[in-house]
Amino acid sequence: xxxxxxxxxxxxxxxxxxxxxxxxxxxxxxxxxxxxxxxxxxxxxxxxxxxxxxxxxxxxxxxxxxxxxxxxxxxxxxxxxxxxxxxxxxxxxxxxxxxxxxxxxxxxxxxxxxxxxxxxxxxxxxxxxxxxxxxxxxxxxxxxxxxxxxxxxxxxxxxxxxxxxxxxxxxxxxxxxxxxxxxxxxxxxxxxxxxxxxxxxxxxxxxxxxxxxxxxxxxxxxxxxxxxxxxxxxxxxxxxxxxxxxxxxxxxxxxxxxxxxxxxxxxxxxxxxxx
Amino acid sequence: xxxxxxxxxxxxxxxxxxxxxxxxxxxxxxxxxxxxxxxxxxxxxxxxxxxxxxxxxxxxxxxxxxxxxxxxxxxxxx
Ligand SMILES: Cc1ncc(C[n+]2csc(CCOP(=O)(O)OP(=O)(O)O)c2C)c(N)n1
Ligand code: SF4
Ligand code: SF4
Ligand code: SF4
Ligand SMILES: [Mg+2]
Numbered sequence: 001x002x003x004x005x006x007x008x009x010x011x012x013x014x015x016x017x018x019x020x021x022x023x024x025x026x027x028x029x030x031x032x033x034x035x036x037x038x039x040x041x042x043x044x045x046x047x048x049x050x051x052x053x054x055x056x057x058x059x060x061x062x063x064x065x066x067x068x069x070x071x072x073x074x075x076x077x078x079x080x081x082x083x084x085x086x087x088x089x090x091x092x093x094x095x096x097x098x099x100x101x102x103x104x105x106x107x108x109x110x111x112x113x114x115x116x117x118x119x120x121x122x123x124x125x126x127x128x129x130x131x132x133x134x135x136x137x138x139x140x141x142x143x144x145x146x147x148x149x150x151x152x153x154x155x156x157x158x159x160x161x162x163x164x165x166x167x168x169x170x171x172x173x174x175x176x177x178x179x180x181x182x183x184x185x186x187x188x189x190x191x192x193x194x195x196x197x198x199x200x201x202x203x204x205x206x207x208x209x210x211x212x213x214x215x216x217x218x219x220x221x222x223x224x225x226x227x228x229x230x231x232x233x234x235x236x237x238x239x240x241x242x243x244x245x246x247x248x249x250x251x252x253x254x255x256x257x258x259x260x261x262x263x264x265x266x267x268x269x270x271x272x273x274x275x
Numbered sequence: 276x277x278x279x280x281x282x283x284x285x286x287x288x289x290x291x292x293x294x295x296x297x298x299x300x301x302x303x304x305x306x307x308x309x310x311x312x313x314x315x316x317x318x319x320x321x322x323x324x325x326x327x328x329x330x331x332x333x334x335x336x337x338x339x340x341x342x343x344x345x346x347x348x349x350x351x352x353x
Contacts, residue, residue, distance in 0.1 A: 004280050004333045006324075018285055019329050025289030029328030037325075179295075181325040207289075220294040223326075 011036045011046070013066050020064060022057060025219025027204025028125055030178040032061050035094075035123070038188040049092045052081040054106060056098035057132045057206070058125035075106030078113040081120045089262045092192065095122040100130045100138040103159055107139070110199075114168035117196045118261045123188070124161055124199060127206035135209030145213050162201045166254040171196030173254040177203040177226035180250060190252065196260045203248060277319035278335045279311050286331040292323035 012018070022028050039049065049067040053059035055074035062069035068091075072080040077095040085093045102110050102124045113120060129147065130136040136149035139159040146153050166173045172194040174187035184202065191198040205211060205222035216222045226248070233251035236244060279300065281292075288307040298316040301309045301323065309332075311317075317334075324332045 004278070004335050006282075006330045006333050008330045019287060019331075022328065024287035024328075025291060026328055029330070030291075030326055033325060033327070033330060178326070181322065185325075219289045219291055219328075223291060223295065 007040060008033060008036050011040070011065050011067070013064060016064050021060065023206075023208045025205065025207045025222075026057070027127065027178040027202075027206070027219075027222075028058050028061060030181065031123070031125055031184065031202045031204055032064070034178075034181060034184045034188055035061075036065065038185055038192060042189070042192060044092055048090070049094065050081070050084050051094045051096065052077045052084065053096040054098070054101035055132070056101045056130070058098035058127070058204075059096060059101055061096045075101055075104070076109065077101065078106065078109040078120065078122065081122075082113060082116075082118050085118055085120060085262060086265065089119070089266070093120050094192070095120055097122065097124050098131065098138075099124060099126040099128065099140045099161065103139045103161055103164075110165065111168040114165050114170040114197050114199065116261045117169060117171060117258050119194075119196055120198075121191045121194070122197070122199045123191070123202055125202050125204050126161060127204050127210050128158075129206050129210040129213070131206045131209055135206075135213070141210075141213075147213055148209070162199070162253050165199045165201075169197075169258065170199050170254065171256055171258050171260075172198035172252075173200075174198075174252050175201040175203070175248070176250050177223075177230055177248060178205070179223045179226040180230065183250060187252070190255070194255075196258050276314070276337050277317050278337050279314070279317060279323065280333045280335070281309050281311070282331045282333075283308055284331075285329045286327075287329055289328065291326050291328065292332055295326060296323050 046067050051062040051067050052070040053062045054077040077097050081093050081095045128140045137147045137154045141154050144153045162173050162175045176184040187200045191200050207219045211222050230248040230250045236249045293301045293309050300313050300317045302312040304310045321334045324334045
C-alpha cells in the first residue's frame with residue numbers, strides 16, 4: 001500500500017501540536033489550506049515569504065506555518081508588514097487579520113495601507129464576530145444580531161469591508177466565502193501576484209459563536225448558508241438593489257493599476273542619490 | 276479512479292466533507308468519522324480535500340485505474 005501525505009505538511013511547523021486549536025468545522029482552516037496551496041503552486045520559497053498577523057483566532061494562522069512569521073499586536077499587522085516591505089521590497093509580504101483585528105482596532109491602518117498602496121497581500125477572515133474573546137459584536141456583525149456584547153440585538157450597522165478598502169484605493173479587492181474554495185484560490189492567487197495593496201475578504205464560519213447567533217447549528221449549515229446567499233459579481237449586475245439585499249457578492253470587486261508606494265520610494269531615492 | 280484517504284488522527288468529525296461531496300461518496304460511520312462508501316462514484320474533484328478545515332483528507336489519482344477508497348486510522352504526521 002502506498003503512503004500518502006497531505007501537501008500542507010511541507011509547510012507546517014513540526015513543533016506545533018496538531019490537530020490545530022480551531023473548533024471543529026471552523027472556516028479558518030479551509031482558508032489556510034487554500035493559501036498554502038496557492039503559495040505551493042506559485043513556487044515561492046519559504047524564506048521569501050513573510051506572514052504577519054494581529055491577534056484573534058484568524059490571526060493564529062501564521063503560528064502554524066513554516067515561513068518567516070510575525071504574530072504582532074492586535075490591529076497592527078499592517079503596520080509591521082509595511083515596515084517589513086519597505087525594509088526589503090523583495091519579500092512577499094502577507095497579512096492575516098480577523099474582522100475585529102482589521103476593521104475595529106486596526107481600521108485606521110487598513111484604510112491608510114490601501115491608500116498608500118504598499119505591496120501587501122492582505123487577507124481578512126470575516127466571521128462577523130470576535131471569535132477568540134467569546135463572541136462579542138464586531139464591526140461586521142449584522143444589525144439586530146444578538147451577541148455576547150449585544151444581548152438585545154446589535155444596534156449598529158455593519159461595515160462592508162470590501163467596499164471600504166476599495167474606496168480607500170486598494171489595487172485589488174476580492175470577496176469569497178470558504179464554501180467557494182475554487183474561487184477562493186483564484187482570488188488568493190490574484191492577490192499574491194498583484195502589484196500594490198490587495199485585500200481579499202474571506203467569509204468564514206465561526207461555528208462556536210456567529211453560528212449560534214444566526215441560529216445555524218453546525219458548520220455544514222453555515223457553509224450551506226454561504227452557498228445559498230452568495231451571488232457572483234457578474235450575476236449581481238443584473239439584480240436590483242432589492243434582490244441584492246442580504247446577498248454576499250463574491251468575485252473580483254476591484255482590480256486596477258496604481259504605482260505602489262515602494263516604487264515611488266525607490267524612484268525618489270534613486271533621483272536624490274544621483275549626483 | 277481515485278483514492279480518498281481520511282486521517283482520523285486529525286479529523287474533528289465536522290461533517291463538511293460528507294455534506295458537500297457532489298457525488299455522495301462519503302458517509303459517517305458509527306463514530307461520526309467520514310468513511311468512503313461509494314468509491315466508484317468519486318470524480319477526483321478534490322472538493323472534500325480542499326474544504327477540510329483540518330487537512331485530514333487526501334485525494335490521490337490512482338495510476339492503476341482502480342478505486343481504492345479506504346479510511347486510515349493513523350495520525351497524519353507525514
Ligand atoms: C490591544 C488589545 N485589545 C484587545 C484585545 C483582546 N482581543 C483579542 S482578539 C480580539 C478580537 C478578535 O476578533 P477578530 O479580529 O474578528 O478575530 P477572530 O477571533 O474572530 O478570528 C480582541 C478584542 C487584545 N488582545 N489586544
Ligand atoms: S471560536 Fe469561532 S473563530 Fe475561533 S476557532 Fe472557534 S469557530 Fe473558529
Ligand atoms: S471535513 Fe475533515 S475534519 Fe471534517 S469530517 Fe471531513 S475529514 Fe473530518
Ligand atoms: S474527490 Fe470529489 S467526488 Fe471524490 S470524495 Fe472528494 S468531493 Fe467526493
Ligand atoms: Mg472575527
